[in-house]
Amino acid sequence: MSGERSGEELVTTLYEQFKGGLYAHVLGLTNRDRQWAEDVVQETLIRAWQNAETLVRDPRMLRGWLLTVARRIVIDGWRTRRARPHEVELTSPDSVEVEDGTEQRLSIMVLNDVIGRLGEEHRAAIYETYVRGRTVREAAIVLGIPEGTVKSRVYTAMKILRRALREWH
DSSP, X not given: OHHHHHHHHHHHHHHXXXXXXXXXXXXXXXXXXXXXXXXXXXXXXHHHHHTTTTSOOOHHHHHHHHHHHHHHHHHHHXXXXXXXXXXXXXXXXGGOOOOOSHHHHHHXXXXXXXXXXXXXHHHHHHIIIIISOOOHHHHHHHHTSOHHHHHHHHHHHHHHXXXXXXXXX
């Protein structure tokens, strides 16, 4: 319960300290789409809450982490918008399918399986850079290895992940 409380307190603090700057930054990334920007800020804060126990509490690091996560969410959104066909209005409300979350759970299972195929060194590099949102330099310090090694491990891990995901589809 205390971990949950500290996560909520962190998100409240992040919201108070960074919401304005984060929103302004995201608004620029979303071509001034206010609703999308609000959604991105909310998703960023949810991810902060989910990672509350592992986040570095230094405000400069938190700000960088938030901006990196928000940027990645926007990039994913742009990719999704490019990949999706244009939406059309359905003629009958009876034909609307209700999403049951199965697809999302399946995707998480697949990702866990694919990430499990990576060696510990590659997993650590991906964790520090993509999950924790650290720069290559910060990840190198945390992992105690040269920056070039971090870059190489991330590159190799991403190649393995892409290949495994292509095989799965």
